[in-house]
Amino acid sequence: MIKKLKSFLNRFVKKLFKKKKTIKLGFYGPPNAGKTTLANKICQDWLGEDMGTVSKIPHETREIKVKEKIVIKSGDKELEFNLIDTPGIATKIDYEDFLRHKISKTQARKRAKEATKGVIESIRWLDNVDVVIVVLDSTENPYSQVNLTIIGNLAARDIPVLIVANKVDLRRSNIKKVESAFPQYKVIGISAQKGKNIEKFYKEVFELVKR
């Protein structure tokens, strides 16, 4: 309670006396949840270019990527932010898992090494973001420790969070399960690849930044 009051006062004082800076919007989540696909969709919609490459092989994004000054519009409102796409957070990385995706042993080892560094970088960047979109694969079990750790750390830092249940176009998608796993957060179901519900997503981003 005291902690919450303290952080509220801190934010209030900061808002009063500091110059308005560009919001840093971070994308967090486990590997292959669709963070970069969603980042690409936003960049395509508002900048006309991609942010990063996507792949079915996990840990395709292995370093932090920042796209500065993205301006999105919803109705007559406008919002400018820096978009931070982070590598997926995992508790284990086995180079042998990459071999199943038909890449060479050398490439798999290199990928694994880079992926471990990416995870560390993602965690360290938790202190540099203002608001966070947690991207989850709605076809997967949401009660994973990685998801709980990410959400727990964001809550401890008092960072506003929006949970995106991605891949709703797939038959196995289960948004209700995501909602019941994180009842205190707003959950929005989208398909970043197909663009489904993307307008609603932009509206929610405006709401998230207001908090």
Add this chain to the structure above:
Amino acid sequence: MPYREHSSLTTDEKLKKILRVTKQQKILLMQGKLKPNEEARLIEETMSQITKEFAGISFCTIAPNNGNGKEKEKITTKLKNNLYNLTIGKRDFLTIIGPASIVREIRKNPTKIDLLLHQTKRKK
């Protein structure tokens, strides 16, 4: 690992101990739970120690109400639990941590936990 064995340790000491046990190919049952920042540090530390032999860990915390600890509780229950946690620590939680080479997956659902292990080839 009973609560008294890790409650007085610093985060670094705690993580060192956890990783030492899991690197010995053992599954660790820890009474209590890690703080969110300790969980993040555990992932960071694990990642920095990954080698060909050590692929990482799987871990999971079981809340006393068998859920994710975030269900809506009655105010009286919440107060009682908070008081209990403040006085004697979060002892009624249980954390399972295992090496990825043994634990394939810890599947958590609100009411149960499945610990899936890798199959080992036995010599005849």
